[in-house]
Amino acid sequence: IEKLIDDPGQSFSIRRIIREKRSDQHSKGVWHCHPEYEITLTLQSSGNRFIGYSLGEYSVFDFVLIGENVPHCWITNEHTEQIVINFKHGFLAGLMDQLPELSLVSRLLSQSHRGIKFDIETAKSSMQLINEMDNQKGFDRLLSFLKLLDIMANSKNKEELTFFDYKIKDSLIASSRIEAIYSYILINYKSDNISFSTLCQQLNLTKGALCKFIKRITKKTFT
Helix, strand or coil, X not given: CCCCCCCCCCCEEEEEEEECCECCCCCCXXXXXXXXXXXXXXXXXXXXXXXXXXXXXXCCCCEEEECCCCCEEEEECCCEEEEEEEECCHHHHHHHHHCHHHHHHHHHHHHHHHCEEECHHHHHHHHHHHHHHHHCCHHHHHHXXXXXXXXXXXXXXXXXXXXXXXXXXXXXXXXXXXXXXXXXXXXXXXXXXXXXHHHHHHHCCCHHHHHHHHHHHHCCCCC
């Protein structure tokens, strides 16, 4: 769990993250979650993106919205530049209840626990606005943020990445199992000794049960 520092003078935070690489999933703090929503726009780098139970590739202009408490991370050995915006539900909740103009934004945020990926055109049209926000203050900054949410909510080309819901009854069991599967693959994928049978033994599951679990959670086969 990552604790983000609140600025009492701002309703949301915007950060530019520049790193020589983003470490593997075993490095402390890489695989993380927080109660704030997150918007991430990748300006440079490519690699693997993990959101909830989704495992996919990302590259320049990868543009995603991540819901509250949904675990996520980006992994790459390349130089990375990303813009990250974090905000809490609270400051928008009253507005969304009162203003029908924000109904699409409200729907977007209610779907964000699934992780939402936007197309390159939406990313490019949002980039200038995000760059402006980075240099703005006060009311102008807030207006730009609301415009950004409106662009995202009205995007016709967005994709849900995962069915993850931290409130579901079996979330702790499913999360611990999928984490064990991810960890085993990340540790052993370069080895000739990687074994589905060994993984079954570690999780105390039959091959059939583990195959069904992986397919149900990730929508992919183990292979």
